[in-house]
Amino acid sequence: MTDTAVISNTEACAPSATHAIGTEAATTVAGALKALADPLRLRMLSAIAIDPRGESCVCDLAELAEVSQPTVSHHLKVLKETGMLLSERRGTWVYYRIAPGKQRAVAALLDAFAPAAAAMDEPExxxxxxxxxxxxxxxxxxxxxxxxxxxxxxxxxxxxxxxxxxxxxxxxxxxxxxxxxxxxxxxxxxxxxxxxRDRVTAVPQVLFVCVQNAGRSQLAAAIVNQLAGGKVIARSAGSTPAADVHPHLRSLLTEIEGEQLAGDAFPKPLTDDAVRAADVVVTMGCGDVCPIIPGVRYEDWAVGDPALASPEGVAAIRDDIEGRVRELLATLTD
CATH class of the missing domain: 1.10.8.1060 (Corynebacterium glutamicum thioredoxin-dependent arsenate reductase, N-terminal domain)
Incomplete structure (x- = not known):
């Protein structure tokens, strides 16, 4: 190979190198990922992010694993040093919450990256x-x-x-x-x-939106359709749909909807038409991806992702969603 060819190839490759993430940003992100590279810390971060109070007490987080109080405090200190958490002492206990500037990063980690990383992809x-x-x-x-x-x-x-x-x-x-x-x-x-669809005369319609439309949004829509008895219709969609509904959620949908309806469930991409047709749009961990349509009511539910939860966690998430659904239905059917 001649020197000219080497120079030519180097020039051709240069744009990719210059467009790579910067050194300073890469160092910051790598530090955060290193701090998060512990199963208990990830579970703590998830518990804080989905706590309906908007914060979690260190006493609640200690129940996630059989470890000592100093160990829990150490893990929380590491997470706090990344800038993702803020803390406040009240009496005996310390309460932790997601830092306002890090909420989108935490949501992306827990609602998009984690489910995708945990999924088993088949060779294509x-x-x-x-x-x-x-x-x-x-x-x-x-x-x-x-x-x-x-x-x-x-x-x-x-x-x-x-x-x-x-x-x-x-x-x-x-x-x-x-x-x-x-x-x-x-x-x-x-x-x-x-x-x-004419929203003035039609039966009220609720649209549940999460990232993959493979877990909590499917579950919430199924619960609405079960409890509403046709007085309210629920649908679901995802900002970045998965290839299929999570396998262990499929059995839960079967309990609620029956085998045929559960078998027909599939992730669907979010469209402006779906948002425009809804009376209520409920986001579940997908941030501000939904277009704002006049006359549409918006709610955001901080609930856990059943795709990443234990069997006990899935049951708790179902109960949490059902409670929220009953409150929502009361506002739509009165």
């Missing part, structure tokens, strides 16, 4: 996926034409566009299976119903 056959995508495109085109022929009251081009957008939104995260076309049809019909 790239060639097979490419071939499946080509075949699927033909089937999506046929589905769009069939729905446009059926829904004559809607603009044909709009129906076709919604079908293709729905498929594109699902295929980004979903595994390609024989069920992709039925899922696309269900999602497209839902979106078209959103476009034509």
């Amino acid at each position: 056959d790239t060639a097979a996926r490419a071939e499946a995508l080509q075949q699927m495109d033909t089937r999506v085109t046929r589905l769009a034409e069939e729905l446009a022929d059926e829904l004559t009251g809607l603009n044909r081009d709009l129906v076709v566009a919604i079908v293709r957008e729905s498929y594109a939104g699902l295929v980004r995260s979903a595994k390609l299976t024989a069920h992709m076309i039925p899922l696309t049809e269900r999602f497209a019909r839902q979106r078209l119903a959103d476009l034509t």
